[in-house]
Amino acid sequence: MADRELPAPSRSAAAVAVCASADLADGGDGVRFDLLQELGKRRSRAVGFVVRFQGRVRGYLNECRHVPSELDWQAGRFFDRDGLYLICATHGAMYRPGDGFCIQGPCAGQSLVALTVEERDGQVYWIPDSRFSPVEPSTP
Numbered sequence: 001m002a003d004r005e006l007p008a009p010s011r012s013a014a015a016v017a018v019c020a021s022a023d024l025a026d027g028g029d030g031v032r033f034d035l036l037q038e039l040g041k042r043r044s045r046a047v048g049f050v051v052r053f054q055g056r057v058r059g060y061l062n063e064c065r066h067v068p069s070e071l072d073w074q075a076g077r078f079f080d081r082d083g084l085y086l087i088c089a090t091h092g093a094m095y096r097p098g099d100g101f102c103i104q105g106p107c108a109g110q111s112l113v114a115l116t117v118e119e120r121d122g123q124v125y126w127i128p129d130s131r132f133s134p135v136e137p138s139t140p
């Protein structure tokens with residue numbers, strides 16, 4: 001086989017499949033995924049995540065604006081108990097799920113870094129851009 005095939009539907013154009021739509025309940029657990037963050041001339045591994053809120057899928061870099069640590073207190077647990085806010089496990093900053101704006105906590109007034117995501121045909125995709133790129137498959 002000359003060309004390396006990607007398992008359908010893992011990629012469509014520049015989109016990277018993250019999870020099935022059914023994996024995201026409204027206000028429920030999110031799905032994490034690895035990515036590479038472009039930092040000038042170097043790249044750093046980072047984590048993104050997607051959640052569903054009020055029916056729409058949102059994606060953010062999994063990094064609190066107070067201290068660059070991941071938000072989820074257990075993998076994929078981003079929402080508070082009521083499913084209304086994304087909450088940082090470290091010091092409790094509360095972010096609006098719809099736009100990532102921090103309404104309470106040490107980084108109030110700042111916003112999570114939003115990722116471009118889309119949902120179609122029962123699948124959630126992340127769209128890489130100049131800031132973030134997919135993690136290349138490991139090479140033997």
Ligand code: FES
Nearest residue numbers: 064066088091093
């Ligand atoms: S690291 Fe998130 S609130 Fe402090």
